[in-house]
Amino acid sequence: MTRPTLDAEDLLRAIDHDLELLRRMFDQYRASLEKEYLRIERALGTRDYATLRDVAHKLEGMLGNFSCPAAIEAVQRFHHAARDADEAQTRATFQTLQLRTQELSQALAAQLQNQA
Amino acid sequence: MSNSVRSVLVVDDDEVTLERLTTALACRDFETLRAKNAQEALDVFKNHPCNLIVSDIKMPEQDGFDLAQKIRELRPEAAVILMTAHSSVDSAIEAIRAGVFDYITKPVDANELSVILERALERAQLIDENRSLRRTLESDNSLGNLHTKSEKMMRVLALVKKVAGTNSSILITGESGTGKDVLARAIHFSSPRAKKPFVPINCTAIPAELLESELFGHVRGAFTGADATKRGLFEEADGGTLFLDEIGDMSAALQAKLLRVLQDGKVRRVGSNESKSIDVRVLAATNQNLKDAIAQGRFREDLFYRLNVIPIHLLPLRERREDIPALVTHFLEKYSPTHPRTLSAAAMQALLQANWPGNIRELENTIERALAISDAPALEAEDFLLDVLPAAASTPAATGTAAEPAQSLDSFLADAAERNLSLKEVTNLYIDEILRRTQGNKLQAARILGVNRTTLYRREENHETTQDGEEENDSTYSRC
Numbered sequence: 001m002t003r004p005t006l007d008a009e010d011l012l013r014a015i016d017h018d019l020e021l022l023r024r025m026f027d028q029y030r031a032s033l034e035k036e037y038l039r040i041e042r043a044l045g046t047r048d049y050a051t052l053r054d055v056a057h058k059l060e061g062m063l064g065n066f067s068c069p070a071a072i073e074a075v076q077r078f079h080h081a082a083r084d085a086d087e088a089q090t091r092a093t094f095q096t097l098q099l100r101t102q103e104l105s106q107a108l109a110a111q112l113q114n115q116a
Numbered sequence: 117m118s119n120s121v122r123s124v125l126v127v128d129d130d131e132v133t134l135e136r137l138t139t140a141l142a143c144r145d146f147e148t149l150r151a152k153n154a155q156e157a158l159d160v161f162k163n164h165p166c167n168l169i170v171s172d173i174k175m176p177e178q179d180g181f182d183l184a185q186k187i188r189e190l191r192p193e194a195a196v197i198l199m200t201a202h203s204s205v206d207s208a209i210e211a212i213r214a215g216v217f218d219y220i221t222k223p224v225d226a227n228e229l230s231v232i233l234e235r236a237l238e239r240a241q242l243i244d245e246n247r248s249l250r251r252t253l254e255s256d257n258s259l260g261n262l263h264t265k266s267e268k269m270m271r272v273l274a275l276v277k278k279v280a281g282t283n284s285s286i287l288i289t290g291e292s293g294t295g296k297d298v299l300a301r302a303i304h305f306s307s308p309r310a311k312k313p314f315v316p317i318n319c320t321a322i323p324a325e326l327l328e329s330e331l332f333g334h335v336r337g338a339f340t341g342a343d344a345t346k347r348g349l350f351e352e353a354d355g356g357t358l359f360l361d362e363i364g365d366m367s368a369a370l371q372a373k374l375l376r377v378l379q380d381g382k383v384r385r386v387g388s389n390e391s392k393s394i395d396v397r398v399l400a401a402t403n404q405n406l407k408d409a410i411a412q413g414r415f416r417e418d419l420f421y422r423l424n425v426i427p428i429h430l431l432p433l434r435e436r437r438e439d440i441p442a443l444v445t446h447f448l449e450k451y452s453p454t455h456p457r458t459l460s461a462a463a464m465q466a467l468l469q470a471n472w473p474g475n476i477r478e479l480e481n482t483i484e485r486a487l488a489i490s491d492a493p494a495l496e497a498e499d500f501l502l503d504v505l506p507a508a509a510s511t512p513a514a515t516g517t518a519a520e521p522a523q524s525l526d527s528f529l530a531d532a533a534e535r536n537l538s539l540k541e542v543t544n545l546y547i548d549e550i551l552r553r554t555q556g557n558k559l560q561a562a563r564i565l566g567v568n569r570t571t572l573y574r575r576e577e578n579h580e581t582t583q584d585g586e587e588e589n590d591s592t593y594s595r596c
Binding site: 014032 | 130131
């Protein structure tokens, strides 16, 4: 069963319907994501699973702020693969994660636009 | 509560979480600070009076547990709340070991976090109040708070200061009301045991049959009514001080048991076969002459020597009158802290001349009563309702001659009966005598007689008119 990209109602409740806060969170999310994806790519190249696990953990925490079940499921799968040091699975789950976070970015941008 | 007290330091290496939590907490009336790692958090913490820390567990270099430990070392009263994306039993146990206030899982619900922080604040406030109460208690009961101008008392206090820090038993003697319990507290709070319990017990206030279980505790079923096992006062005072007031009234059987505990340093609960080691300093007090009690076989000599390692005798107030002004000032402040009250020179003179058979306690009660009776800013002598009987008659030494006033009363009544005096005539004689003794002070006389002052004025008027040939009204002497 496909998980929803964004639970907008839950997100707005969690941030006290503060759209200005959501905008700042979104900006930081995009900046962090870019940085962390670069770290993942470098770590995949050297099979540095410790770093992959750390980044996965950090992303789990960050994504938890956005009420985004699909991206959270993707990052958890990526985390499991990195913990198992399974290169193929880690690369595959990373691709899914990138896709889900891209969908999340679009959903958040749309949410901000709609609410504005 | 000030903003600094409601300050929360949020620590997370994830900027999004930092942004969301600090904004959410600011909306809930918290002042927020942020740090991206443990080192940055410690720098902020050292320079800010913040006692609430919300930190992620997994961070590069130092994790949340390390941070919690360092914060505890710097400021033990600070509350650390740890957050984790992956909760596990192991990390929860480690959090407890690190002494964190609470442990929550991500994503953090701001309302839930706010409730936890409010709870942490309440705890911090309780710790603060507790500390403040302890400081007050220690300062109120410190030896430095016992002032005296009496040379004899100065010598006593010098001895007390020397022995307070030891573990020796002390026997405090002195008349009732001389402050034996106050001195016992001061000794405890000036000793290395000050942070441990001070447990006082008045040996006469508890029936003899219950005193044993009160002191040593009992096990369930030890006697009828022992529904549960109970710790005794010796165990309650472990590490601290047990103060046995009115020790002279303890039964012979209990004296033997107390002696055994003092010799062995072990207590055994009533009904139990097991002894438990205890570390208790025993202070005892009595207003009796225990040497006389030993001679009369009422007190064990061996227990006396065990308790009387350091004897301290407190002087009666009549032998240290120079301390009365300072004590008066202390009690005026104690009973009228918000409305400063004084007393007239005549009033102070009266207090200095009184005999105070009940010593400091009587002086304290007298001042408390005077403050309740009078609304005037300066108390007058008559506000104190001092005993107007001749000084010697009210000293404890004179109580042994109590038969003499009784003989006078007997002879007075016999004489009145002989002369067939009416009740009104006897009453008049008594009133005249009281007026003579109070030197005509109608307020003071009225208080002794238990009538209104106006009653005495009316009596005077009626007396004058009676002398002019009119009948005196029987209701003149109606009570208040």
